[in-house]
Amino acid sequence: MQRTLFIMACICFAACGAAAASGMKVGIGRAVITPDTQPVWLAGYAARTVPATGMLHHIWAKALVIEDGEGQRAVIITTDVLGLTRELTTTVCAELKAKHGLARQDIFFNASHTHSGPVVWPSLSVCCAFTPQELQHVVAQNRMLSERMMMAVDHAVATLAPAEISLGFGTAGFAINRRKRDAAPVDHTVPVLRVSAPDGTLRAILFNYACHCTTLQGNNLLINGDYAGFAMLELERAHPGAAALFVQGCAGDQGPEPRGTVAHAAAYGKALAEAVEHVLTQEMKSVEGALRTAFTETNLAFRPVGLDVFRAELTGNDRFRQRRAERILYAYNVGSPTTDLPYPVQALRIGKTATFIFLSGEVVVDYALRIKRDYSGENLLVAGYCNEVQSYIPSLRVLQEGGYEADDSMIYYGQPGPFTDAVEVSVLDAVATVCRQIGLTPASRGH
Ligand SMILES: [Zn+2]
Structure with a gap:
């Protein structure tokens, strides 16, 4: 009898152990990042000369913490701003390491690139002519932004609970290639990560699309998240209690057309939300298994x-x-000439079902299409505007064609000039490095 009990105990222990080893947990946190002090200088259009006059809707930092059965965690932080800076991500990462033991490679930042959000100093500081007092004010607002990002992560960690995760893909057609050249690639894919409680209650929807958040232009002085903000609002209204997180894609040369009015932004938001809703009604792939993360930094050389x-x-x-x-x-x-740009590249793989590649800067769409081709056997989400946004990142094709994304935009980012022709190979090599580290084999990669 005693022996039978012992065996039963062993079986139970083994079964419970197996369940814990594959059980995924997710936590979600949100924090408003609309500045609560005036004035708010908006980022994105060099021609703006006056601060915001109000807001259309709040802008947010949102955090999704995923934990695998072994306790390994990764956090994705989405923000409704033009782009984060190295100063901000370094501050937040140091705090998250001290507080939650998260390593740099486990922390993924993305900015929606809304052109109706506050200035994030010193990004695009060439466009600003602040007095010392104004600058102090902007820096204080940025401090609030980093504190709110950390609050969102704190809340996400505190709400970690067993979850079912699934992945699906839809499409939305409103992004155009704004360079309007002959070969004008677009990426209309809408990857959707769905998180629900074990009882099926929807808890979070993370979705991705490659299109500049520039529906509203320089004449707009109302804080808002552009079409991405409207899409998140639409989804959160349709699913009370669930959080919607937008991850910007490789949208360097992608934009909405026509544009210019709040009605346009709302319509594109609705179109994107409908694409996401459609994915949610389809059969989605179950996502579970070990989390693997990788982070590397390469250097992109400027032409002398x-x-x-x-x-x-x-x-x-x-x-x-x-x-x-x-x-x-x-x-x-002062003896430190700007010869190249440090460039972070990061990757996350969940089990063998979902892989996220996070690229910094205003990455043109060629990179997403190339990476999806190179790793065609994978379910990929390729994001731009991750970690820091320090310049446009043209492909070799765009660099050789020239124009704004290759050349003129460097002025506003305070960079010395176009990259060398090695830019694309450097980025793709860094992608290959992080992919190897997360156990990904290229299907057809080669320069
Ligand atoms: Zn841009």
């Missing part, structure tokens, strides 16, 4: 530009070129 060019810009009429030249010459004079 003679100092004479910047000395000439310094005395020219273009105030943006003047400010860029001041920075470049200052860096040179």
